Amino acid sequence: MPHVFDGLKTSQRKVLYACFKKKLTKDIKVAQLAGYIGEHSAYHHGEQSLHSTIIGMAQNYVGTNNINLLFPSGQFGTRRMGGKDHASARYIFTRLEKITRAIFHPDDDKLLTYLNDDGLNVEPEFYMPVIPMLLVNGSKAIGTGWSSTVPQFNPREIISNLRKLIRKEEPDEMHPFNNGWMGELECNSKGGYKFKGKIRRKNETTLVITELPVGKWTQDYKTFLEGLMMTSDEKKDSDIEDVLKNHSE
Numbered sequence: 001m002p003h004v005f006d007g008l009k010t011s012q013r014k015v016l017y018a019c020f021k022k023k024l025t026k027d028i029k030v031a032q033l034a035g036y037i038g039e040h041s042a043y044h045h046g047e048q049s050l051h052s053t054i055i056g057m058a059q060n061y062v063g064t065n066n067i068n069l070l071f072p073s074g075q076f077g078t079r080r081m082g083g084k085d086h087a088s089a090r091y092i093f094t095r096l097e098k099i100t101r102a103i104f105h106p107d108d109d110k111l112l113t114y115l116n117d118d119g120l121n122v123e124p125e126f127y128m129p130v131i132p133m134l135l136v137n138g139s140k141a142i143g144t145g146w147s148s149t150v151p152q153f154n155p156r157e158i159i160s161n162l163r164k165l166i167r168k169e170e171p172d173e174m175h176p177f178n179n180g181w182m183g184e185l186e187c188n189s190k191g192g193y194k195f196k197g198k199i200r201r202k203n204e205t206t207l208v209i210t211e212l213p214v215g216k217w218t219q220d221y222k223t224f225l226e227g228l229m230m231t232s233d234e235k236k237d238s239d240i241e242d243v244l245k246n247h248s249e
Contacts, residue, residue, distance in 0.1 A: 001142075007132065008126070008127065011049065012053055013123045014122070025095060025096060026095055034047040042118065054094060055086050058072040062178060063181070066136050066153075067099065072094065076092060079217060079218055112127065134150055136155050157177070175187065181214055184197075
């Protein structure tokens with residue numbers, strides 16, 4: 001589960017701690033970085049899991065991070081397969097993004113409470129970023145008896161509201177935001193949200209899809225469309241009308 005203070009899960013915090021300790025301003029192979037993290041932060045769950053964590057922290061295509069803390073140098077995945085099309089950890093590189101140390105300021109490092117794992121000093125209990133990263137990048141997580149889903153919000157709106165709270169003013173209402181997404185966000189009466197893509201009919205035989213809902217990947221949607229082509233004409237027309245009516249919800 002992510003910590004409410006820094007929005008990081010334990011594995012992500014270990015990655016960040018090791019990057020800070022190494023002063024990672026130059027590119028390093030993801031596989032090599034994973035080895036360093038395992039050695040200096042007492043990570044006990046295997047390097048393959050670390051590879052996935054590092055790659056996830058560097059991804060910046062639509063539907064991932066609003067602010068990626070690591071820089072993706074190489075093929076870190078795309079919207080086509082939701083990141084599953086990333087290259088092997090042996091062939092891609094990463095480093096700290098310049099903005100990361102502005103968010104997790106080094107002046108705070110000595111004020112944090114660091115954990116100890118069998119005599120080895122490791123990552124802090126939590127970091128104290130200057131903005132709530134749990135809201136910036138959101139989170140989906142499960143724990144023992146718990147489940148958590150936090151949507152992403154616009155960092156500029158978050159900063160604006162923080163300044164208003166400091167001035168003891170009422171903050172503005174915020175709605176989910178995904179950097180680069182061009183679809184339509186619809187709020188229902190229960191406070192929930194519906195993410196809609198964009199689709200239009202070009203002519204009698206052609207539909208043009210210009211955006212998909214957040215979290216709907218291109219390859220999955222292509223498979224869905226191919227499935228429509230295999231159905232009967234009557235069922236196909238009905239399904240196409242449903243797609244047009246619901247804007248690819």
